[in-house]
Amino acid sequence: MIKILHNPRCGKSREGLSLLEETGNPFEVIKYLDNPLAESQLTELVKKLNIAPLDLIRQKEKIWIEQFKGKELTDAELIKAIANNPILMERPIVISENKAVIGRPPQKIIDFLKK
Structure with missing residues (x-):
């Protein structure tokens, strides 16, 4: 399943989320500021x-x-700094099973989903 690491306060992140919604495919939204990723x-x-x-x-x-x-x-x-301060992480990030992309510019998400 596709996942998006999303910050609702970020315009680019909202744009990335919108692009995923337009595909009609199922995906999971992870609000990484509310649920920070572990170092691993x-x-x-x-x-x-x-x-x-x-x-x-x-x-x-x-x-x-x-x-x-x-x-x-x-x-x-650097990983520890991001884990302790998740606001430092680029966004949005779209993840498939074994690949991911930072959605800046949003066109990268579209290209990623086509692969």
Whole structure:
């Protein structure tokens, strides 16, 4: 089943959710700010996205700038930072069984669903 990691306060996330709704296919909405992903889940997500953990981080977020910017962090430390501060995670993210995509721009979701 398709899943979307969704933040209802984010316009791009709402747009991604709308795109999924338009397909008519079943999917699960995970409000990751209410139910943060564990470090193990984030590690798996990074693998599915085929990106470095740093690429999963919203580097313009206030918490990133104040607490992490300019520090040399390992991948494990970056994952821990996201787990402890889920607002840092890029959004929306659409996940299938063994692949995922960050829906920025939203066209990436459409392309992902066609595969």
